[in-house]
Amino acid sequence: MKTVNLSYPLSQDIAREYAHPQVVAIGQFDGVHLGHASVISSAVRQARQAGVPAAVMTFHPHPKDVMKKGDYDGNLTPLHEKQLLLQELGVETLYVVEFNDAFSHVSPFNFVEGMLFPLQIHTAVVGFDFRFGHKGEGNADMLRELGQTKMLVETIPPFLLGGEKVSSSVIRQALQSGDLVQVNHLLGRNYRLRGTVIDGDKRGRTIGFPTANLSLTDRFVVPAKEFMQS
Numbered sequence: 001m002k003t004v005n006l007s008y009p010l011s012q013d014i015a016r017e018y019a020h021p022q023v024v025a026i027g028q029f030d031g032v033h034l035g036h037a038s039v040i041s042s043a044v045r046q047a048r049q050a051g052v053p054a055a056v057m058t059f060h061p062h063p064k065d066v067m068k069k070g071d072y073d074g075n076l077t078p079l080h081e082k083q084l085l086l087q088e089l090g091v092e093t094l095y096v097v098e099f100n101d102a103f104s105h106v107s108p109f110n111f112v113e114g115m116l117f118p119l120q121i122h123t124a125v126v127g128f129d130f131r132f133g134h135k136g137e138g139n140a141d142m143l144r145e146l147g148q149t150k151m152l153v154e155t156i157p158p159f160l161l162g163g164e165k166v167s168s169s170v171i172r173q174a175l176q177s178g179d180l181v182q183v184n185h186l187l188g189r190n191y192r193l194r195g196t197v198i199d200g201d202k203r204g205r206t207i208g209f210p211t212a213n214l215s216l217t218d219r220f221v222v223p224a225k226e227f228m229q230s
Contacts, residue, residue, distance in 0.1 A: 009114035023047035031076035035159035055093040108138030
């Protein structure tokens with residue numbers, strides 16, 4: 001999988017190099033949980049049927065972090081982990097759009113005109129709750145309306161487990177409470193966290209089993225303060 005860093009508006013050089021029919025799943029996809037996988041897998045399947053590349057467009061840093069949203073308490077999945085998971089799902093190109101204050105003020109119309117159309121996207125695949133543009137003014141219906149002359153838009157319904165919608169917010173809550181069984185269930189895989197091991201308070205000597213202290217380069221949601229995983 002190739003990772004391509006983008007900024008708004010697309011430069012002519014980038015547009016020339018990556019402008020070709022492709023199916024692109026668009027979203028934050030933080031956690032790459034089962035709901036996200038349903039969106040991405042649909043894009044991959046459609047791309048193969050059409051004989052064009054499958055791509056994902058995501059945003060970094062997390063928009064809520066840039067806009068200092070009070071309900072944002074860190075990533076579920078760092079970018080490098082997201083790259084590995086997307087590759088496993090069959091994605092061929094990952095577009096990472098730089099999200100900054102200036103980009104947060106781009107209107108839905110200008111996002112489509114300045115970021116999506118230049119890539120000659122054949123089909124954009126998004127989740128049912130997809131929002132884009134300044135203050136989240138755009139949704140899947142608006143994307144379909146804006147793109148109707150140049151690209152198709154498919155909206156994927158929510159992914160349900162036991163009648164409940166799988167979402168990043170639910171996973172965050174389970175993670176913060178230390179319920180890793182539920183986290184793994186919603187992710188569709190075992191939760192993992194990578195970082196550099198550093199010296200800590202040597203608590204492992206007092207509680208009867210080894211511990212590891214991780215230094216993390218990005219802001220993450222982590223399980224309850226201390227947890228044990230076999």
